[in-house]
Amino acid sequence: MADSGKLLGNLADRISYLIDLKGDSSWSDLDELQDHVQKLRDTQYEIAESELFEKINRVEDRVSFLEDRAAEQLKPSEIVNIVRSVHRFTLMDILENCYDSYTELGGDGDCSIDPAVVVARATISRRVKKKVYSHQIMVIGHEKGQGEEYRNGGCARPWGNEKALRYMRVAEVEGIPIHFYVFTPGAFPIEDSPGAAQQIARNLYAMAGLEVPMISFISEGGSGGAEAMGLSDIRLMASKGYYSVISPEGAAAIEGKIREGEKVPKDLIDHCAAQLKMTAQDNLLLGTIDRIVEEPPLGARREDYAFFRRLRYEMIRATDEVVLRTKSLRAFRAYALKGQAAEEHDIPEDFAMFIGWDLTDFEKERLLEIRSRKYRQMARGFYREGRKGLFSGIGRARELASKGYYELRYGLLRSHRRNVRKVLDEVSSEGSVLLRKVAKPVKAPYEFVFPKPERPPKVLRSEMGDDRSIFAEEWETYVSPLANEDRTVTCPNASRHGCLDLWAPDLYGEFSGVCPTCGHHFPLEYQWYLENLFDKGSVREFNRHLSAANPLGFEGLDSRLSRDFKRTGRRSSIITFDARVRGIKIIVAMFFSNYRGGTVGCAEGEKFVRACDKARITRRPLLSYIHTTGGIRIQEGTLGVVQMPKCTLVVREYIKSGGLYIVVYDNNSYAGPVASFLGCSPYQVGIRSSRIGFAGPRVIRETTGQDVPPDYHSAKNALRRGHIQGIWNRREFRKNLFDALIHMGGRNLYYK
Structure with a gap:
């Protein structure tokens, strides 16, 4: 009877798993089958043993049939249910079954910096010709089980991601690879210091430059929360996992367009799950992952030891592959990779050879180059390229010629000029010491007889007072069309500060949309900045031929893109251009809200990457002005998500080359871009009255169940928690930007 109890318990778990998978207990009468099993468990001691086992066998056959049927008809939404099941394997299961030993760092269980993030120093071994070799590994990932009450569903808080970053750097110092395990529906959207967006951006920026092999395994990858541990050299994914933008x-x-509090129809959820292309097979076709780790037909559970054996092998194999790519001996590399590929289908007891995971300095440089090339290729081609044929060839030729010219001018010649100047300065300094000794006896009498005339101190243009506003220029300024409306406008701070009602022509004309009493900034169209911020006639747009597309075939997106084009005359939510600010040449990437709410997709990411590259080649400052960004474009799925690590990696290369990267937020700036290539800038400022954060109030309320105060995302709070470094007034934007260009940045800039 003891065996019958175990069998019935196992059947009950399998039926419960099927109900979780289908999300409907009435599918194939699962609810009746569940009641039948429960009745057998209650009466098992009252039934004859032979009769009981006969009934158990019939139920076993029925459950096996339903499992096979469910596996044949798995929908994307059901794969999501598999991942969310309480029976799903977790990171702690992986540590127990895939690694020989481990020591948890940064806390244990609920006594942890953030229980949703687990960090462990682990040992993994391989056998080569009956000899065992061990490797040291840093394991970092999300944990949502084995203590569900305090794991926060695998949603990392900002300090959890900070803990992960701390031990990433420890791994780099110790020269050991990092294995990431992603089990998160998304980051916990709170702005407690350092803030969700800011910390994810810091993680991405650091991971882009880590000089150790990094392997990530994705079971549940939810947008920015996944990317905080997803930037890696090889990305593996569970065959029954999901990776999605939302x-x-x-x-x-x-x-x-479901209102808050209303129930979302299940059919619509199933439809969107299919449209988002979130399964492992979809992501492999899109190129956002490298390989799939096969699971049982209905997903791996905590007792599927064959799966853990497969995962262990795949993690070792992937780490070997990353290391071998950095080797200079191509013949050895090709032979080793061929041997690994031969072992792909059957997991061997022994490995063909031992491969050490230590890297030389040369191999570390090569590792970063390969990583950069990998992410630059991601999502490339999933946008419309306006230039074709001859025009495309001419464009590439011009880009190559320009690159060669600037490399010669600011690279080779400038470095030699600096070396010559350094030698001359040293010689001049030595000579001046000797000259002073000779001239000192006669210098004092000479200056007494012939005193130097006093000259007024030189005043830099950047030191001019407030009377020189952006309008004190020699050209006519752009005035917002809102100034043509004959109406009065009430300031939202009127009750608190006693602000008077303003006539629209005055507010949007003379006052530039700024309340003269309290300083509140009313929103203005992006054209105001385009016309008033930069020198007259200096704006020269490039990359205009790149336009947004519908790479996933998302229903209804094509018509929306066409509608936005007719309304704005633009084909993406970013404008990249050359400009001047009081004579200083800069590269600008401007995100604006009129096109798809300022969301970022493949075209926007590629245009930003090319703007970064142009700024790096020409040694010019790079300004990202965020009129508004609504995050990643959900209709482009993970092709949009990978713009976060892709653009962050390019920004890091630009900053490391000595570039000056300035980000200015205006209006509303949320989600993925802020949590990646915008948030990693060392110089971030907000226009007064702007709102900056990871998620909006509704998302926070639905995720955490908490209401946030009205000023939760204000520029002042962003400044207080260290996300931004300053707050600018719109009327002083041009002056402050010029000051920043003069006082910030290194000697690598062309004008320094």
Whole structure:
């Protein structure tokens, strides 16, 4: 009877798993089958043993049939249910079954910096010709099980991601690879210091330059929370996992325009899950992952030891592959990779050879080059390229010629000129010491007889007072069309500060949309900045031929893109251009809200990458002005998500080359871009009255169940928690930007 109890318990778990998978207990009468098993468990001691086992066998056959049927008809939304099941394997299961030993760091269980993030120093071994070799590994990942009450569903808080970053750097110092395990529906959207967006951006920026092999395994990858541990050299994914820009429920709420508190229809959730292309097979075709780790037909559970054996092998193999790519001996590398590929289908007891995971300085440089090349290729081609044929060839030729010219001018010649100047300065200094000794006896009498005339101190243009505003220029300024409206405008701070009602022509004309009493900034169109911020006639747009597309074939997106083009005359939410600010040449990437709410997709990411590259080659400062950004474009799925690590990596290369990267936020700036290539800038400022954060109030309320105060995302709070370094007034934007260009940045800039 003891065996019958175990069998019935196992059947009950399998039925419960099927109900979780289908999300409907009435599918194939699962609820009746569940009641039948429960009745057998209650009466098992009252039934004859032979009769009991006969009934158990019939139920076993029925459950096996339903499992096979469910596996044949798995929908993307059901794969999401598999991942969310309490029976799903977790990071702690992986540590127990894939690694020989481990020591948890940064806390244990609920006594941890953030229990949703687990960090462990682990040992993994391989056998080569009956000899065992051990490797040291840093394991970092999300944990949502084995203590569900305090794991926060695998949603990392800002200090959890900070803990992960701390031990990434420890791994780099010790020269050991990092294995990331992603089990998160998304980051916990709170702005407690250092803030969710800012910390994810810091993680991405650091990971882009870590000089150790990094392997990530994705079971549940939810947008920015996944990217905080997802930037790696090889990305593996569970065959029954999902990786997406947003949850199916979130996408359905947006697409269906569901009001807060209303229930989202299940059919719409299923439809959006299929549209988002979130499965492992979809992501492999899109190129956002490298390989799939096979699971059982209905997903791996905590007792699937064959899966853990496969995962262990794949993690070792992937780490070997990353290391071998850095080797200079091509013949050895090709032979080793061929041997690894031969072992792909059957997991061997022994490995063909031992491969050490230590890297030389040369191999570390090569590792970073390969990583950069990998992410630059991601999502390339999933946008419309306006130039074709001859025009495309001419464009590439011009880019190559320009690159060669600037490399010669600011690279080779400038470095030699600096070396010559350094030698001359040293010789001049030595000579001046000797000259002073000779001239000192006669210098004092000479200056007494012939005193130097006093000259007024030279005043830099950047030191001019407030009377020189952006309008004190020699050209006519652009005035917002809102100034043509004959109406009065009430300041939202009128009750608190006693602000008077303003006539629209005055507010949007003379006052530039700024309340003269309290300083509140009313929103203005992006054209105001385009016309008033830069020198007259200096704006020269490039990359205009790149336009947004519909790479996933998302229903309804094509018509929306066409509608936005007719309304704005533009084909993406970013404008990249050359400009001047009081004579200083800069490169600008301007995100604006008129096109798809300022969201970022493949075209926007590629245009930003090319702007960064142009700024790096020409040694010019790079300004990202964020009129508004609504995050990653959900209709482009993970192709949009990978713009976060892709653009961050390019920004890091630009900053490391000596560039000056300035980010200015205006209006509303949220989600993925702020949590990656914008948030990693060392110089971030906000226009007064702007709102900056990781998620909006509604998302925070639905995720955490908490209401946030009205000023939660204000520029002042962003400054207080260290996300931005200053707050600028719109009327002083041009002056402050010029000051920043003069006082910030290194000697690598062309004008320094």
